[in-house]
Amino acid sequence: MSTDKPLPVIDHDSAPYWQAAHEGRLDIPLCGDCGKHHFYPRAICPHCHSDNLKFDTVSGRGEVHTFTIARRPAGPAFADDVPYVVALIELEEGPRMMSRIQTDDPEKVHIGAEVEVTFVKATDEITFPYFRMT
Amino acid sequence: MKNGRDPVIVGLADAPIEDGKFVTKASVLGHAALVAKAAVEEAGLTLDDVDGLLTAGMWGVPGPGQLATVTLGEYLGIMPTYVDGTNIGGSAFEAHVAHAAMALREGYCEVALIVYSSDQKSLRSRNLGGRPSVLSMQHETPYGMPTPVGGYAMAAQRHMHEYGTTSENLAEIAVATRKWAQLNPAATRRDPLSVDDVLSSTMISEPLHLLDCCLVTDGAGAIVMTTAERAKDLKTKPVAVKGYGEAHTHWAIGEMPDLARLLPAQKAGETAMKMAGVSHSDIDVVEVYDSFTITVLLTLEALGFCKIGEGGDFVSGQRTAPGGAFPMNTNGGGLSALHPGMYGMFLLIEATRQLRGVCGDRQVAGAETALVHGTGGTLSSGATVILQKD
Numbered sequence: 001m002s003t004d005k006p007l008p009v010i011d012h013d014s015a016p017y018w019q020a021a022h023e024g025r026l027d028i029p030l031c032g033d034c035g036k037h038h039f040y041p042r043a044i045c046p047h048c049h050s051d052n053l054k055f056d057t058v059s060g061r062g063e064v065h066t067f068t069i070a071r072r073p074a075g076p077a078f079a080d081d082v083p084y085v086v087a088l089i090e091l092e093e094g095p096r097m098m099s100r101i102q103t104d105d106p107e108k109v110h111i112g113a114e115v116e117v118t119f120v121k122a123t124d125e126i127t128f129p130y131f132r133m134t
Numbered sequence: 135m136k137n138g139r140d141p142v143i144v145g146l147a148d149a150p151i152e153d154g155k156f157v158t159k160a161s162v163l164g165h166a167a168l169v170a171k172a173a174v175e176e177a178g179l180t181l182d183d184v185d186g187l188l189t190a191g192m193w194g195v196p197g198p199g200q201l202a203t204v205t206l207g208e209y210l211g212i213m214p215t216y217v218d219g220t221n222i223g224g225s226a227f228e229a230h231v232a233h234a235a236m237a238l239r240e241g242y243c244e245v246a247l248i249v250y251s252s253d254q255k256s257l258r259s260r261n262l263g264g265r266p267s268v269l270s271m272q273h274e275t276p277y278g279m280p281t282p283v284g285g286y287a288m289a290a291q292r293h294m295h296e297y298g299t300t301s302e303n304l305a306e307i308a309v310a311t312r313k314w315a316q317l318n319p320a321a322t323r324r325d326p327l328s329v330d331d332v333l334s335s336t337m338i339s340e341p342l343h344l345l346d347c348c349l350v351t352d353g354a355g356a357i358v359m360t361t362a363e364r365a366k367d368l369k370t371k372p373v374a375v376k377g378y379g380e381a382h383t384h385w386a387i388g389e390m391p392d393l394a395r396l397l398p399a400q401k402a403g404e405t406a407m408k409m410a411g412v413s414h415s416d417i418d419v420v421e422v423y424d425s426f427t428i429t430v431l432l433t434l435e436a437l438g439f440c441k442i443g444e445g446g447d448f449v450s451g452q453r454t455a456p457g458g459a460f461p462m463n464t465n466g467g468g469l470s471a472l473h474p475g476m477y478g479m480f481l482l483i484e485a486t487r488q489l490r491g492v493c494g495d496r497q498v499a500g501a502e503t504a505l506v507h508g509t510g511g512t513l514s515s516g517a518t519v520i521l522q523k524d
Contacts, residue, residue: 006275088387
């Protein structure tokens with residue numbers, strides 16, 4: 001994976017999430033009050049606004065909620081990837097997150113397809129959670 | 135009940151463009167100033183009468199554009215005492231009309247000027263793809279979704295999945311809008327367009343084709359608002375601002391509550407129509423933001439012109455074209471007339487012109503009530519304005 005692609009600027013909210021991804025886990029915040037997970041990581045729960053949050057390792061399984069096949073890249077850094085599939089994954093635990101679907105055949109991707117996380121190292125610090133169809 | 139402080143639109147102006155570029159040689163602020171001056175003078179006012187200044191834009195960031203009203207006020211040489219730099223994307227100007235209306239009613243200003251300018255085409259600077267990968271965007275930008283089109287494509291994909299909407303349905307919107315552009319000498323794209331042309335145009339971000347996407351042009355526009363009482367002494371026939379509403383839900387597309395329903399439009403539309411005391415059958419002409427064909431479909435459903443999921447049928451058979459039952463985007467829209475980044479200003483200008491009855495070949499006969507709805511961000515924000523011939 002080329003390194004001139006945009007990398008996340010990690011902050012205090014997101015540091016545990018990126019650290020977990022680096023270690024091969026999908027950790028997202030779980031609210032100790034309403035019991036719901038959320039994504040992206042925040043300092044308060046977007047469902048009930050509690051700050052009683054902890055990171056929870058989730059299953060990494062979910063389904064394609066929606067997607068697009070990029071036939072034009074989002075800038076030159078992504079030109080070599082075309083065509084590629086960017087998707088919103090609905091995790092088993094509820095939240096949706098953007099990611100890539102790793103596939104040799106973008107045309108096979110469809111809404112409702114079952115997927116699981118796979119970790120793709122970008123740099124020594126950053127590993128992205130991608131997904132593939134199961 | 136009528137009140138002397140009821141808000142009205144009394145002036146407007148837009149800058150001439152050719153092949154999508156400004157004709158006049160001036161900076162982006164220069165174009166803002168030229169349309170501002172033309173809009174106040176049309177009403178018989180001067181820039182010195184302006185005490186309310188509202189603007190939003192994408193120029194000069196980082197830099198002077200960070201304090202957009204301050205920089206524009208300085209350029210114009212005025213000292214406004216009511217300002218609003220609300221920026222919720224392309225719908226900002228519909229929100230500005232709402233905010234100016236409230237300020238006018240409250241006696242907080244007497245003459246409100248709303249301005250937009252962009253020279254993105256001349257500068258070849260359109261680059262929404264490079265959203266810095268910070269805060270919420272650190273969870274989207276690295277995945278390379280083409281922006282903003284990818285977010286709209288994801289919504290279209292979801293709408294197709296849930297309701298069976300087709301690419302042909304979406305293409306009907308682009309074709310109908312082009313027919314309006316053919317009646318507007320100022321529109322950028324006026325060559326004939328068919329559904330097949332749209333479907334065979336380059337696929338950008340599935341399922342959206344090149345001709346499902348708006349143009350990229352320069353553009354500048356201004357609107358002047360005052361009270362009904364003050365308007366009596368002015369040169370133009372006022373258009374009344376009868377209702378308004380606004381809402382937003384998300385910026386990251388992954389946070390959109392329902393990819394197939396435009397909740398901000400639903401909320402803003404309900405609020406505005408209730409305030410104005412109008413129902414759907416009272417609306418004679420509709421101007422809605424058409425950043426992409428899917429934007430229009432989602433907006434019409436959310437505003438309640440048809441049921442959720444029935445937008446595809448609603449726009450079929452060129453229903454929104456000239457001569458159709460539902461006159462919409464009568465200047466040729468962002469799809470065919472102009473789209474200088476934040477298009478909402480031009481929806482307001484076209485609606486006002488329709489209510490003034492000055493639209494020539496594209497005039498909607500007997501237009502008395504118009505609904506304007508702006509969408510901003512990536513289906514993020516919505517703001518509705520109901521305008522009425524006074």
